[in-house]
Amino acid sequence: MSSDSPAGFHDSGAVSLQARRWRICSQDASAMPGVTARQVHIFKVEQRLDRDRPLSDDGRRALLELIDNHRRQVQGEAAVLAERIQRLKRRATPHRLGAIDGAVESAPSITTSDSAVCFLLDALETVGLQRRDRIDQALWSDLEELIPSGKVFDFTSGGPEEDNLIRRCLFWGVVLRLPTLEGDPPQDTADCLAWCGYACHDRGRAxxxxxxxxxxxxxxxxxxxxxxxxxxxxxxxxxxxxxxxxxxxxxxxxxxxxxxxxxxxxxxxxxxxxxxxxxxxxxx
CATH class of the missing domain: 1.10.287 (Helix Hairpins)
Structure with missing residues (x-):
């Protein structure tokens, strides 16, 4: 092709090529119920298959197997998460919540707000809550909706705002880890933080x-x-x-x-x- 060919010619050629390849992907998908053209496209790119040709029978079987395996994995992860949440609800009894609340009372004297905030935020996804980069009011609502009995604990008064934040973050950070913990929370603050892995968590971040x-x-x-x-x-x-x-x-x-x-x-x-x-x- 000559060097003085219009630039638009190259652009239109690329668009035409992409449109043709997408039509082929759509045709492939139509032969496989439940499969989208986008999934076919991604599969061809990742497997480095010829995108100018329809999938072979072996290619279709491989794609369907890949999609099926992914669905099983997602279902398995959902089942594990559901069981963890159920264990959390069983473990988060009023007695244990009260013990955790008492244990974190003096925590502001031995830790910082940054560490306490990270301790809470790092546990959210383990119980299916959306990962956040900061504390907001919606977070407290989500936590209380997950464990309604946690609403009775008031962390908005009784000391400096930063101290209240530390207590509140540690309280909920420990509560969310209850599915992986055994027994009841120790009453001593240091023992309780060691029981829930707070010290290891803090060192782990470092x-x-x-x-x-x-x-x-x-x-x-x-x-x-x-x-x-x-x-x-x-x-x-x-x-x-x-x-x-x-x-x-x-x-x-x-x-x-x-x-x-x-x-x-x-x-x-x-x-x-x-x-x-x-x-x-x-x-x-």
């Missing part, structure tokens, strides 16, 4: 860069990092966990991953290995 490198090195060597192992079992990415919590999470994940229940041998092997690595990491 060493996040080195932990990232450790997990990165694991991935480069073909070994899953601790964060991935926790995610496979539906456990929080950070914070203290117990052997009992790992085993309970494994049982929930196994119900979705077992080949006889719609999972696969590969999924089952992955969560078994994740459970073993996490328990081994706890020194047991």
């Amino acid at each position: 060493r996040s860069a080195s932990q990232w490198w450790s997990d990165h090195a694991d991935r480069m060597a073909g070994r899953p990092g601790r964060e991935l192992d926790r995610r496979l079992l539906g456990l929080p990415a950070e914070g203290r966990i117990t052997v009992e919590a790992v085993k309970a999470a494994y049982k929930a994940a196994a119900r979705e991953a077992h080949p006889d229940l719609g999972g696969s041998a590969e999924q089952m092997t992955a969560i078994i290995q994740a459970k073993e690595r996490l328990i081994q990491g706890l020194g047991l």
